[in-house]
Amino acid sequence: MRPEIELLVGYLAKTGQKVTRQRLLVAERFLAAEGHLSAEELYHVMLDEGTKVGLATVYRSLKTLVAAGLAQERRFPDGAARYEAVFGEPLHDHLVCTECGAIMEMPNPCVDRLYQMAQAEHGFVATSHRLVITGRCAACSQR
Amino acid sequence: MRPEIELLVGYLAKTGQKVTRQRLLVAERFLAAEGHLSAEELYHVMLDEGTKVGLATVYRSLKTLVAAGLAQERRFPDGAARYEAVFGEPLHDHLVCTECGAIMEMPNPCVDRLYQMAQAEHGFVATSHRLVITGRCAACSQR
DNA sequence: CTTAGTGCAAAGTATTTGCAGTATG
């Protein structure tokens, strides 16, 4: 079993929530994908694979994963919220191409410094962040 | 007249669009606000002030402002798109409090370095970015 | 006058919620 699932089960127990088949299925499939999935996309992936779940349950389960600290909600300029696995992932940011919509990842070496600035200048206790850099990817910038 | 309005008029002329009363009104009011306004909020502000515009026109005009390079669309975790004036604004990032929803601004000293990394590592030509740091503001973190 | 822009209301998306039935602790 994925170690993340154990964390999820622990979180559910701790908060008095139930370990249901659907929550586990959504978590499994979500963690296996490792991409930037929207709720709707994950829902369709699961349907296509023959897993019977309701769309509302996918939404609810993803929110649970966020609450458990296993996923982060991210919003790209195109509208829908996308979710990304957090566990064991190094912090990274996103490059989004305005031409073709491609999404790339890039590590961010400045995070610590920014968190310190937020604390020093605003008394703000940062817990996470999200950085999107928009522009044109290698392929599109050559056209 | 605000210099931004001149830029807008120039952009409209260049692209064969018309300089309408509504576009000017929306632009004026938007630029005067200088905040992180959603379309709906701007619409209500204008109504309250007795300016007669349609909600759809506010949406359309804001998109025009983005196209003209005077505004940027930003998405915070709470759902609605918010717009921010670009002209003359130094680049800055946002601190969003997960407790009370407060939004603060903070300059970012690392931007150049990140843009260079994107170019060097992915051949990505960055044109803008958006960084949101979430956490708890000074007031909320003390409770 | 010709064409683009406006306002309204209807149609789309993305997401949440109410409720009756179902499964977990």
Add this chain to the structure above:
DNA sequence: CATACTGCAAATACTTTGCACTAAG
């Protein structure tokens, strides 16, 4: 068995679109 969870459909929030009318060039 008591209660939280699910699935569905209806509701909501945000944004876009079709269309007849108005106004800019």
